[in-house]
Amino acid sequence: MPEPLPILGLHHLAVVTRRPEESVAFYRDVLGFAELPRPPFAFNGAWMYAYGMQVHIIENNAAAGDRDDNIDSRANHVAFRVADIQPVRQRLEQHGVPFREQVNAGGIHQVFFQDPDGYHIEIAVHSDPSQGYVAPAD
Numbered sequence: 001m002p003e004p005l006p007i008l009g010l011h012h013l014a015v016v017t018r019r020p021e022e023s024v025a026f027y028r029d030v031l032g033f034a035e036l037p038r039p040p041f042a043f044n045g046a047w048m049y050a051y052g053m054q055v056h057i058i059e060n061n062a063a064a065g066d067r068d069d070n071i072d073s074r075a076n077h078v079a080f081r082v083a084d085i086q087p088v089r090q091r092l093e094q095h096g097v098p099f100r101e102q103v104n105a106g107g108i109h110q111v112f113f114q115d116p117d118g119y120h121i122e123i124a125v126h127s128d129p130s131q132g133y134v135a136p137a138d
Contacts (some may be wrong), residue, residue, distance in 0.1 A: 088111050
């Protein structure tokens, strides 16, 4: 196996959107990210920060489509780890965000939903990621 790269961690997730204001509101109000100062690029967008990582909102009129009713747990997605799924469920309900909740075959409690541009997001009660899969205690 090759030596690992000297990667220090995840810096940001780029989200391309046709509606930057709506995306900023979603990542701020639903997921709890705060807006950061951003360089004066020639396109609209925002840099946001929470949970040790940034989300870069990038306006592009050729961006992906709209959110639909097909919440697919096997689509490309970003996943966030939580200790308790209840506050997530409450926040999504409060903002009228459709979601799918499940406990998968590995016993992992998951909530899947989409941002305003249809990017899939998972929030789940995962064990420590450095330990790999750890079966839940009975």
